[in-house]
Amino acid sequence: MTDSILHMRGITKTFPGVRALQEVNLSVRRGEIHAICGENGAGKSTLMKVLSGVYPHGSYEGEIEFDGELCRFGGIKDSEDAGIVIIHQELALCPQLSIAENIFLGNEQAERGLIDWNRTNHQAALLLRRVGLAESPVTQIADIGVGKQQLVEIAKALSKKVKLLILDEPTAALNDQDSAHLLDLLRGLRDEGITCVIISHKLNEIIDISDSITILRDGRTIETLEMAGGQVTEDRIISGMVGRDLDNRFPPHEPRIGEEVLRIEDWTVHSPSQPERRVVSGANLTLRRGEIVGLAGLMGAGRTELAMSVFGRTYGVGISGRIYKDGRQVEIRNVQDAIRLGIAYATEDRKRYGLNLIEDIKRNISAVGLGTRLSRRGWVNENEEYRVAEGFRRSMNIKAPGVQSIVGKLSGGNQQKVVLSKWIYADPDVLILDEPTRGIDVGAKYEIYTIINQLADEGKAVLVISSELPELLGLCDRIYTLSQGRVTGELPRGEATQERLMYHMTSGQE
Template sequence: MTAMLQMRGVSKAFAGVQALRDVSFSVEAGQIHALVGENGAGKSTLMKVLSGVYPHGSYEGTITFDGEERRFRDVNDSEALGIIIIHQELALIPLLSIAENIFLSHPPARFGVIDRDEVYRRTRDLLAQVGLREQPDTLVTDLGIGKQQLVEIAKALSKRVRLLILDEPTASLNESDSTALLDRLIAFRDQGLASILISHKLSEVARVADRITVLRDGLTVDSLDCRTEPVEEQRIIRSMVNRDLAHRFPERDARIGDTVMEVKNWSVHHPLHPERQVIKNVDFHLRRGEVVGIAGLMGAGRTEFAMSLFGRAWGTAISGRITLDGREVELSSVPAAIDAGLAYVTEDRKQLGLILADDVRKNVTLASLEQVAPRWVIDDIGELKAATAYRNRMRIRCSDVYQEAATLSGGNQQKVVLSKWLMTDPKVLILDEPTRGIDVGAKYEIYRIINELAAAGKGIVVISSEMPELLGTCDRIYVMNEGAFVGEFARDDATQEKIMHAIMRNKSLGNGTSVNDAQAEGMRP
């Protein structure tokens, strides 16, 4: 079959860093073509070349679409041909309605006046196509992230999309929303729509893709026709990272010491609805050299619990006791928590963990300025040395420590966030979804860092929605449900089934609820 899209010999460099090297890539009509690779492999860069984000002349190589060579000057040129890209960070305006978001750039009009009746009629048709039942005047801010993804697809359909590019569309979705989105892609394929899917979730890729292309270090290293060849996850991983990952989690010789942190009768109320108790009389302890996991469904209270511990960064009417090294402490603010030896790596590194417009150097030293600012003036040389040391220690891939954080891959951004908190020399490190949105190779490096920190005597708390991650990294796992701990398992005793049964045994749902229903709410098997 003749390809709808062909990209030949595409190369692209940034400030001396070669992001793409002679890449060739093609897509047939009515095909889902998955593009996989480690963070920094060049996937998003290739798609930005295709969609006109990087205009013709800023790269080498050719793009052929519908049999003609195309030279896109910007995104408008590619969209005019029906090539639409949906980025990982959604481009929706929360306080506008669904209809206003969909037709913001191209509203139907009569005699120069927006035809609101036509906007609403077409919006209802588009929402039906993507499986949404919401009304056109519903505000986007009132939708969950899964439905917002579908609104983005509806917006693409309004532009007569022929080739839909989705960059990590399920990275922030729970299992049920991910399944709904992938089912919609399959339905579009059956209608003749072509899609390019960028994803780190290989199980999802294997489920929907007709072809898989693997990039590594800006090169095409493998291509697999899923219609004629078996999809072997190990082959894909080996191509991505250039090594076998027979063991997804590095081995660790746990040497667990005395209790470093203990929490007693911890209760937290919602900051906007003080009558609502979110965390309910929780008891928790952590020992030196120990990695403790917290499992639970979305909304169980895991993040709220962690943030309330970290200097009461979330919640109101907080009560309970925290003991560090046997001494009761009052962590009434984030600086007090840092001074006491706590560090918290947020699940949202882009919004809350980094200053994206600043460079690696400033982000690394941000929480430890007193170390590089004697007499309240930053020592530029000292800051450079400190940031460079962490760049080398954490193997952060960047041109130098003056590179802007926004330009790093997700895995390297996460390493910068970790570096920032390690520079504070914490006793307890809380990691909230530490590998969300990063590839299997970068995950392995994060797990290696966790092991090194535990070996150095740190107490580590890991909050994760991926049960294999908790089972593979943790010495002990607490199970949280509706703001309370409902189970606790030692490493050798923990299984996915036991964790889910602990949740279901204490979940206030109807009698018909199953383990699969619970998994659909956010614990990924």
């Protein structure tokens, strides 16, 4: 593992009003796992899109040398022909097609214009076995989970005779078990001589799996760290990413907790696809003004389902139970009722449900207020809309040239700030945040935590759903645990530990 398979020299990429990359250099050794770390907006994904031909030669400055040859990729097909395959954070699979059809989409096993389905399914089965997936090749993508879909993407890459595999946030949406399986698979590919480049904000995984790490900051190469010897720590990586030591991952906060603002009693929700199955069963919880409350649970525990069912019954059937707002029982039949009563919900899937990615920042932030606060007799006050959006852009530190910037082109952390801005503008009493820091870096997380603390200081009740127990422990005043749809524990900050939370999350009760 001494020679290099990839050299990127002096890569500079500019978008209108933004220089995303400036004189970036990257060298990757043959047969290693090389991680790229940096804050949101540091240029990680942009650099990989340059490498994979998403941004073709001529749209950037600098040169790429791969496997000993100078490359000028005109598109993704050119880079794949050379042996470079990228798996994006948003998986590019067709849900209605089978696993085998997805693996060979664009690379069909055909002869004389006709697809050989026996050969297609046989080759797919061999690739699935190689990545450790026991599914039948004829299974539809829509019928398997996200973790298995990641493995299908890797099988698809292996079908293209990959030499360099690029993975952008491969474990961001996976549970711990699926993440561990994926990392083991990458180790196996490394042993086979396949080089991997991985982008991830999960620094513990990066330290566990990487042979070397390149850190980007503000579109520039900062340094490359060698992992041999085990001397590189998370704090060391964070220092390179943010340009300073981050002594505390969570901003200091002194809670000022007031009276009860929301109470949920005996809340039961049934699955819309299996009405006989309870997804949430007899849940009880309370939120008070100025309080940050956590909701912890393993994958499938019912956390998101509980939140969505409370927020205007956007999930579930056969919903029963009672909701009290400011001590008075209320009926929430739809999203409009929830918003009118001062309840907001920021979804865990910001790109699918939280934002309009083809619209600008201004229109996304104003979306909740268009029918009420920003319009009169059906006409939108565009000056006020601009003023509101610009105010949030500045106060939330949304990194964009202006509020006309398209949201789909922002980094994950800045997109999350737009989601929060939209719901803060609705001026809710209760704000439910579902995985508010998923897929964003430690610096952006700190900013999000600061915003959450400010909301609590303004007297709002904040419910935070998170898969990261350290996040809940560092942020919340009180934490509920959920297991198999039931609330199994309620711990104040002073009594909560990862061990006690996990005990309750696995159905234990004290």
